[in-house]
Amino acid sequence: MTVPAARADRPVAFAWRRTLLRHVVVIGLSAALVYAFALVHGQxxxxxxxxxxxxxxxLAMLAITMSIGPVSRLWPFLLRIVAYRRETGVHATLLATVHTVVILGGWVEWDLARLFGLEIVPQTGEYVMFQHGFGLANVLGIAALAYALMLMLTSNDRSIRLLGSPVWKFLQNGAAVLWGLAVLHTGYFLFMHFLSFHRQTPEPNPLQWPFVTAVLSVLLLRAAAFLSTWSRKRNSAR
Structure with missing residues (x-):
């Protein structure tokens, strides 16, 4: 029995609509977060x-991405949110890309040497290392963005078919590496960057403790999900 083409296309069209809806929801959340953080840094x-x-x-979207899996394991009734993990990861990467472009154009003014902590000495016209931590933190940030872009570009069904499920899962499971790089990069600018300047240290960033809370929350959720999964498998093996 031949299935009519129109009927066969319905599941594909429905899947596309659901994917589009998830993107719209995540874009709305991303815009709200950008606006909220802009208010925090209004001065x-x-x-x-x-x-x-x-x-x-x-970083907030990446924290959500890293938390979706553990949350769904700990509370199975929230399993539906797993479908949003791809979109939250994609838009976390897009936000990081905009952040990078703003840095390149507004802070280092497309002088890539400055991105790595180098500055020109007017007397000699040569570059010298001026901000060691700034350069190292940006190296971590660049590595995180490069890995995030790789994950984003392979975060689709076509890549699963092209790479094969085992290779694709191995690549995507490396998201913990991305999270670690992003945490180190952000932590430097929240806690250490201004300590290297010979001038009055500015007021602490109000997001320092929310950042620590987010990092610990992701760590605890993942640890709890691991222990819960291990306990269930151990009990089922008895």
């Missing part, structure tokens, strides 16, 4: 305000 110059707003929104 800063426009460049730093939006630089940090997009960076903080990206």
């Amino acid at each position: 800063w110059s426009p460049m730093h305000r939006w630089n940090r707003a997009f960076a903080d929104a990206s």
Whole structure:
């Protein structure tokens, strides 16, 4: 029996609508986060305000992405949110990309040497290392963005077919590495960056403790999900 083409296309069209709806929801959440963080940094110059707003929104979306799996394991009735993990990861990467472009254009002014902590000495016209931590933190940030872009570009069904399920899962399971790089990069700018300047240290960033809370929450959720899964498998094996 031949299935009519129109009827066969219905599941595909329905899947596309659901994917589009998830993107719309995540875009709305991303925009709300950027706006909220821009308000938090309202006293800063426009460049730093939006630089940090997009960076903080990206980290928040990445924290959500890292939490979706553990949450669904601990509370199976929330299993539906797993479908959003792909979209939250994609938009976390897009937000990080905007953050990077703002940095390149507004802070280092497309002088890539400055991105790695180098500055020109007017007397000699040569680059010298001026901010060691700034350069190292940006290396971590670049590595995180490169890995995030790789995950984003392979976060689709076509890549699963092309790479094969085992290779694709191995690649995607490396998201913990991305999270670690992003945490180190962000932690430097929240706690250490201004300590290297010979001037009065500015007021602490109000997002320091929310950042610590988010990092610990992701760690505890993943640890709890691991222990819960291990306990269930151990009990079922008896």
